[in-house]
Each structure stands twice: as structure tokens, then as C-alpha cells.
Amino acid sequence: MAHSVPVGQKWWSGGKSPFNVEYGKLMMWYFLMSDAFTFGAFLISYGTIRFSSYSWPDPNEVFRSFPVIGQMTVPLAFVSLMTFILIMSSVTMVMAVGAGQMQDRKAVMKWMFLTILGGLAFLGCQAWEWTHLYHEGAWWGRNPFMNINGTQSSTNFSNFFFTITGFHGFHVFSGVIINICMLIKTWRGDFEKTGHYLMIEKAGLYWHFVDLVWVFVFTCFYLL
Amino acid sequence: MSSSNVTTSGLEKEKNSFDTKAIWRTFWILLVITLFELIVAIIYFETHFFPKHILNGVFIIMTLAKAFFIVAEFMHLGHEIKNLIMTIAIPACLFIWFIIAFLWDGSSFHTLRMRYDGYQLQQSKTIVKPAEHKEEGKKPGKE
Numbered sequence: 001m002a003h004s005v006p007v008g009q010k011w012w013s014g015g016k017s018p019f020n021v022e023y024g025k026l027m028m029w030y031f032l033m034s035d036a037f038t039f040g041a042f043l044i045s046y047g048t049i050r051f052s053s054y055s056w057p058d059p060n061e062v063f064r065s066f067p068v069i070g071q072m073t074v075p076l077a078f079v080s081l082m083t084f085i086l087i088m089s090s091v092t093m094v095m096a097v098g099a100g101q102m103q104d105r106k107a108v109m110k111w112m113f114l115t116i117l118g119g120l121a122f123l124g125c126q127a128w129e130w131t132h133l134y135h136e137g138a139w140w141g142r143n144p145f146m147n148i149n150g151t152q153s154s155t156n157f158s159n160f161f162f163t164i165t166g167f168h169g170f171h172v173f174s175g176v177i178i179n180i181c182m183l184i185k186t187w188r189g190d191f192e193k194t195g196h197y198l199m200i201e202k203a204g205l206y207w208h209f210v211d212l213v214w215v216f217v218f219t220c221f222y223l224l
Numbered sequence: 225m226s227s228s229n230v231t232t233s234g235l236e237k238e239k240n241s242f243d244t245k246a247i248w249r250t251f252w253i254l255l256v257i258t259l260f261e262l263i264v265a266i267i268y269f270e271t272h273f274f275p276k277h278i279l280n281g282v283f284i285i286m287t288l289a290k291a292f293f294i295v296a297e298f299m300h301l302g303h304e305i306k307n308l309i310m311t312i313a314i315p316a317c318l319f320i321w322f323i324i325a326f327l328w329d330g331s332s333f334h335t336l337r338m339r340y341d342g343y344q345l346q347q348s349k350t351i352v353k354p355a356e357h358k359e360e361g362k363k364p365g366k367e
Contacts, residue, residue, distance in 0.1 A: 051331045055348065212299075
């Protein structure tokens with residue numbers, strides 16, 4: 001952050017950071033890169049299996065329930081709500097990062113708190129969805145849903161669904177834990193002492209990555 | 225390099241670069257794209273109005289657009305220097321090979337199955353009634 005960006009700078013002549021970011025932030029980017037390939041491997045193997053199958057269950061049929069309204073057929077409404085919650089919490093996270101750049105401790109705490117709430121709301125929604133599908137008979141190794149063309153389906157659908165949304169949900173969970181740690185550190189004034197809020201920015205990168213992955217999970221499982 | 229005056233101006237610029245308006249604009253773009261996807265998916269579900277594979281293309285383009293906005297704005301990558309952008313963007317291009325190669329593999333597997341696996345071929349043509357639909361047989365090692 002505290003680096004300058006002079007025009008015509010020779011970045012690779014040595015003696016300066018050619019990426020113009022702090023070490024931890026660069027490493028966070030590389031970690032997210034590797035994590036992206038892990039998720040990519042999951043989603044692409046799902047695609048491979050789906051391409052190799054003669055048919056597949058219809059997501060609009062599977063994911064059509066909404067809590068409270070009950071079994072009313074509102075396809076994809078609930079998962080769209082989850083998407084909205086996650087995007088919203090991404091916005092509050094950016095606000096926390098912005099407040100950190102202004103050295104505004106109170107505002108950082110407020111926005112971090114809202115981000116954590118958003119993360120918990122998302123996890124709650126996912127818990128409801130998993131419970132609901134479990135009671136419909138879906139679990140690892142069990143798939144009650146028929147293929148879209150009426151043929152007998154395999155268990156691949158539920159195996160991939162629970163593995164990938166579970167892996168993503170675990171990322172959300174660890175993101176919430178990281179954000180809680182950051183909130184506590186902000187509250188204790190640790191970042192005021194060090195003079196910058198770069199840790200908030202790194203936690204923010206991770207949190208946005210979780211949102212980014214959800215965008216792909218949403219498309220692959222619910223839309224395609 | 226006259227870096228002293230640039231350093232301070234760079235710092236100032238950094239402090240004032242946080243743009244709340246741009247964040248909210250990104251938020252609205254993401255929200256509108258998601259709602260659009262949802263509405264199109266529901267229309268398709270109700271009417272089967274257009275071919276599914278064209279729709280899938282639309283969904284994938286929308287998803288990539290959303291991904292771009294999240295990475296560029298929320299993760300701030302669009303505002304970093306070119307070196308950092310490239311160190312992320314170039315390895316990410318591996319995904320192009322990754323996706324094409326493995327989906328191709330899957331579809332080849334499908335072709336081979338339909339040609340040589342009689343059981344799969346028969347299953348793919350047998351329509352079962354919802355009442356007859358059953359879960360797959362127990363896997364070995366499962367009780």
C-alpha cells in the first residue's frame with residue numbers, strides 16, 4: 001500500500017517489489033490461485049461425469065423449495081437468496097477494507113461485524129438446504145431424484161452436490177472464523193498499533209474468493 | 225528517478241482511491257445479472273421456450289462477467305499494476321485447457337459407453353415411473 005507507482009518505473013531492475021504489493025497480499029493471491037485450481041478440479045470432474053452420463057436430474061426440480069413458504073414451487077428462489085446474501089457480505093467486506101484504508105477503527109469493526117453476520121446467514125441457509133435435501137432422501141450415495149428424461153439416475157448427482165457445496169461451505173466457515181479473528185484484533189487495536197489494516201485486506205481477498213467460487217457453483221449446479 | 229514527490233502523491237492517491245460509488249455500482253451489476261439469470265431459468269422451466277444449450281451459453285457468459293467484476297472491483301485486481309494482474313491472469317488461462325480437455329474426455333467416455341456398454345445403453349432408453357424409480361443398489365462396503 002505504501003508503495004509509490006511512478007510512471008515508467010522499471011519494475012524488474014531489482015531493488016523493489018515488481019508486483020507493488022506487500023508480501024502477505026501477494027502470497028494470499030497465490031494461495032487463492034491454488035485454491036481456485038482445487039475448486040476447478042472439483043467442478044471440472046463434475047462436468048466430466050455429467051458429460052459421460054446419459055442423463056442428469058433437473059436442478060429446477062430438485063432445488064425448488066423455500067423455507068416458511070413450504071413446498072411451494074419457486075425454483076431457484078432460495079439459492080438466489082443465498083447468492084444475494086453472499087454478494088452483500090462481499091460489499092460489506094469491501095467497506096471494511098475501505099474503512100481500514102481511512103484508519104477508521106470503529107467503521108472497520110462495524111463492517112466486519114456485518115460481514116460476519118452475512119457469512120453466518122449464508123451458512124444457516126446452506127444448513128437448511130442440506131437438511132431439506134437429506135429429508136427428501138438425498139445424501140452421499142443416495143439420490144432420490146429422477147433424471148430429466150425420466151430414466152433411472154445414478155448417485156453421482158448427490159455425491160458431487162454435497163461434496164462441492166460442502167467444500168465451499170467449509171471455506172465460508174473458515175472465512176467467518178478468520179473474520180471473527182480480524183474483528184477481535186481490530187477491537188483490541190492491534191492494527192492501530194501496526195499503523196495499517198493490511199490484514200483486513202488479506203482476509204477480504206479470501207472472503208471475495210469464497211464469493212467468486214459460489215458464483216461458479218451456483219451456475220454449475222443450479223442453472224446448467 | 226525522482227521518486228520523492230511521486231511517493232507522497234502515490235500515497236495520497238491510494239488513500240483517496242477508495243471509491244464507495246464504484247463498489248455499489250458493482251453490487252448492482254452483480255445483483256441484476258443474478259436476477260436476470262434467475263428469471264431466464266424460471267421462464268425456461270415454465271415454458272421450455274428456447275433450446276437449453278443456447279441458454280447454457282448465456283449462463284456461462286453471465287457467470288464469467290460476474291467473476292470479472294468480483295475479481296476486478298471487489299478484489300481490487302483491476303486497480304493493481306500490470307505485473308500483478310499478469311501473474312494471476314496467465315496461470316488462470318490453464319483453465320481453458322483444463323475445461324476443454326476434461327469435458328471432451330467426458331463426452332468421449334459417453335460415446336464409448338453408448339457403443340460398448342449394453343447395460344448403460346439399455347438404462348438410457350428405459351423410462352421409469354416415479355414410483356418405480358429407485359436408488360442405486362448398495363455399494364460394496366456399505367451395510
